[in-house]
Amino acid sequence: SQTIHQWPATLVQPVGSPLSLECTVEGTSNPNLYWYRQAAGRGLQLLFYSIGIDQISSEVPQNLSASRPQDRQFILSSKKLLLSDSGFYLCAWSASPYEQYFGPGTRLTVT
Amino acid sequence: AQSVTQLGSHVSVSEGALVLLRCNYSSSVPPYLFWYVQYPNQGLQLLLKYTSAATLVKGINGFEAEFKKSETSFHLTKPSAHMSDAAEYFCAVSRKGGTSYGKLTFGQGTILTVHP
Numbered sequence: 001s002q003t004i005h006q007w008p009a010t011l012v013q014p015v016g017s018p019l020s021l022e023c024t025v026e027g028t029s030n031p032n033l034y035w036y037r038q039a040a041g042r043g044l045q046l047l048f049y050s051i052g053i054d055q056i057s058s059e060v061p062q063n064l065s066a067s068r069p070q071d072r073q074f075i076l077s078s079k080k081l082l083l084s085d086s087g088f089y090l091c092a093w094s095a096s097p098y099e100q101y102f103g104p105g106t107r108l109t110v111t
Numbered sequence: 112a113q114s115v116t117q118l119g120s121h122v123s124v125s126e127g128a129l130v131l132l133r134c135n136y137s138s139s140v141p142p143y144l145f146w147y148v149q150y151p152n153q154g155l156q157l158l159l160k161y162t163s164a165a166t167l168v169k170g171i172n173g174f175e176a177e178f179k180k181s182e183t184s185f186h187l188t189k190p191s192a193h194m195s196d197a198a199e200y201f202c203a204v205s206r207k208g209g210t211s212y213g214k215l216t217f218g219q220g221t222i223l224t225v226h227p
Binding site: 032042043044046049088090092094096098099100101102103104105107 | 143145147152153154155156157160162201205213214215217218219220
């Protein structure tokens with residue numbers, strides 16, 4: 001069966017510091033991968049999606065970036081965090097174009 | 112463009128009562144529809160999905176939803192609420208025949224509270 005992992009589970013970072021969040025999927029090949037942010041009271045915002053290695057599309061302009069160095073690894077990064085980057089970050093995968101399966105999430109607090 | 116509207120950001124029911132969470136969608140083509148549940152500080156879990164087969168879809172934990180094209184609705188129901196159903200619920204739509212990356216558009220979520 002397929003499993004999706006995210007780490008770290010929680011993170012507290014000062015403004016201006018770098019960020020790296022990692023997501024890995026097991027038990028499937030060539031998944032579509034997604035990064036979402038969930039800010040308090042604002043629903044889910046799609047940040048990035050990827051249909052293959054080094055094939056990444058950005059949904060919203062921001063100071064975040066994403067990379068997919070391996071088929072089942074998806075990384076969310078920032079060079080300098082802003083207060084507004086605080087939130088709950090969710091990674092998801094899909095094998096079909098439709099339903100997505102979510103990881104446990106990373107709670108990021110920027111102080 | 113497609114969109115999802117969840118009517119009621121908060122719904123409160125008594126244990127044993129009917130649960131009804133409302134979702135209306137807007138899509139220029141027949142959609143795929145989904146309900147997800149999120150418990151505090153956890154990821155989203157797929158409850159059920161409509162992919163153009165039967166219009167009444169049964170999911171996990173006793174939930175079901177009915178696709179009504181004429182009403183552009185996909186409401187989620189459960190005959191008898193349990194305390195463990197307390198969570199946030201998200202309706203989502205995906206465009207059928209869309210690109211391979213299958214973007215989901217989510218509603219704003221409905222927080223379900225279950226009273227003893």
